[in-house]
Amino acid sequence: MSVEAILKEKGCDVVTASRDTTVLAVCQLLHENHIGAVVVVDSNERIEGIFTERDVVAAISRRGVGCLTQTLRDVMWMNVFRCTRQTSINALMDMMNKHRARHLPVEHNGRLAGIVSIGDAVRHHIRAIEYEAYYIRSYIAG
Structure with a gap:
């Protein structure tokens, strides 16, 4: 199974x-x-950066609440x-x-085509394991 399935x-x-968006505006997003x-x-x-919840905490910790008016260019x-559509779930x-x-x-x-989270990956991995277990039980039961 690959990222494409997700x-x-x-x-x-x-x-x-964009890199000119303020931290506050991204927090709202x-x-x-x-x-x-x-x-x-x-x-x-084209991907220039990423800004996550962790980055919000880091920016406030390092720069104080004034960072909320800064742009992503300064804190992203x-x-x-990154991964591709062909990247396997295990990889x-x-x-x-x-x-x-x-x-x-x-x-x-070279362009953004989607995003996957750890929750997406775990959910698909568990489904694959459940399917395999079902297939094995069905095979054994005959």
């Missing part, structure tokens, strides 16, 4: 922002959309780990674990 189920819509990350893209949908995470989970990333943008032909 995207087929959940869709490819991603909440994005996170809250209104019940999400944990916003992908920062340029006008061509620019070393964005995705390994990457998320290795980099301690809860969200990975999906990139296709």
Whole structure:
């Protein structure tokens, strides 16, 4: 199973922002959309960075509440780990674990093509295990 299966189920819509968006505006996007990350893209949908709930806490801790008026350019995470539609669920989970990333943008032909969360990956991994167990029980039962 691959990232493509996750995207087929959940869709490819991603909440994005530009690097000129304020931290406060992105906090509102996170809250209104019940999400944990916003992908920062340029006008061509190329990934420039990511800003997560963790980044909000880090920015306030380091810079104080005044950071809320700063732009993402000043506080976003620019070393964005990404995956492709062909990335397997196991590779995705390994990457998320290795980099301690809860969200990975999906990139296709250099552009943003979706986003997957650790919850998406775990949900699909559990489904695959349940399907395999069902198949084995069915095979044994004859």
